[in-house]
Amino acid sequence: DTGVSQDPRHKITKRGQNVTFRCDPISEHNRLYWYRQTLGQGPEFLTYFQNEAQLEKSRLLSDRFSAERPKGSFSTLEIQRTEQGDSAMYLCASSLALPGQYFGPGTRLTVT
């Protein structure tokens, strides 16, 4: 069991550029989640997948954000036309139905 992995760990981009993050869940975990965490706050839910189906999206997920999990394994989160307000830590988690979610190390995004 290698845990949840995320790539890249850090990303610096200029405003207006597109970025894509990858998450590899714990093998055989059928649920995958994306959260966003800004400085001094707890993580906030963005979206979640059960297998390849995207079952829930937060209203935080504007139309510039898109997430996929094409084969029910790894997932990607893309942000188009980045804004400075997108600067945050993007966290991925995975789980079976129980007993709880396991988080990856996160991708820290800085938009300049």
Add this chain to the structure above:
Amino acid sequence: GIQVEQSPPDLILQEGANSTLRCNFSDSVNNLQWFHQNPWGQLINLFYIPSGTKQNGRLSATTVATERYSLLYISSSQTTDSGVYFCAVDEETSGSRLTFGEGTQLTVNP
């Protein structure tokens, strides 16, 4: 949506001291987890505890679901316990997303 409140927001201890962190939530939950976020941002699972009491070494947790609160106990604190402790809940009607509190920032001084 469900509200999660953690207290205290900040806690400073001397090494060896004990502490209790509290998490109150506003509705019935399927899941409650405690996490420790290290200085690099990694969220480390401490407990999955929707009800009852669990212990793991110097840490223990109790959730009283009927009264909608959970407590995390840290005994004989060490400098490596420093970081932010988060409580997160999955409300019964949510479909499994976690709602986090704002955390307790713990600093343990040598």
